[in-house]
Amino acid sequence: MAMVERLAAFATTAKQKDFEWDFTKGVESYETWDEIEIGASGPGMRVFEVTEDDILSFNRSCLETDPMLVDPEYAAAHGGLRQHPLFVVQVVFWCIDTGIGSWLRSPGARNPGQHIELFEPFVVGETITATITHQDKWIRRDKTYVEDEVALHNQDGVLKAVWFTRLIIPPNRAELVRYASL
């Protein structure tokens, strides 16, 4: 079965349906390791309006079965829907898109490990904005690493979470485009 058909079987939310499912497309506009300026900072391309469907879809993708995470009616009757601690991942990938921090989408990337700080759960109805700052980049064992700080605030300026996104990515645009065109 083709990739798009496979993925379509799992897309249940408006955000998932309104998203580019092929990260090899648009690489010309992605940031590359050699071009990243440490200290540069800016907002994500999109804001994330938290819906119950967003939380449910993420919880289910973590293979959770607890009704507090996957049964909205049960959860509503028992104190409210809980969210998996990694829900922040969906928020960040939605917010970043093709602007600052877009290296996160790089074909050919490898994930060496992550650091996430959670301050408050996200709440249905909140509008979350991302502030992305290029924190560090380095070479280790001939691999090119980059790290951003992605701070997530709600509409009232309350800090909800910070994800220090880190990947090993292609060192330059030529290598990024080569991976994308394979």
Added chain:
Amino acid sequence: MHFADLTLGYEFPAVEHQVTQDIIDLAAVAHLDFNPVHTNIPWNERAQVFHMPDTAAHGMFTMSMMASVVDRHWRAEGAQIRTMQTKFTKPVRVGETTRATGSITELHPLGPGRNAVVVAVRATDSTGDVVAVGTFRVAVPD
């Protein structure tokens, strides 16, 4: 569960899943992470980012399993994961069974409303190789 009752070495029940392509695809859609290394089967045959022709699970899916070790066991008790630090040591090839475990390595008796523990978490694949390690700081009820 109360902080005073917790002990160093306390082990959490393991979380284990076989990582099929369906599960990888489900994660891709939910994470909004459509990197071809996870979703594009023919691309992986050509690119071999991890020196293998297969797709690989999202590191963040492995990390979600590691978080579930703590969250599933203590969710109803009111514990909350505050900080998650992980290192991924081996890609998880499609079809592998991943097993995540955790144990308390630090107790932080900081006072009412501030007590916390550190949980060392790790994940292994079907061969027993470690695919990820990490430390989670967890706020726990007094």
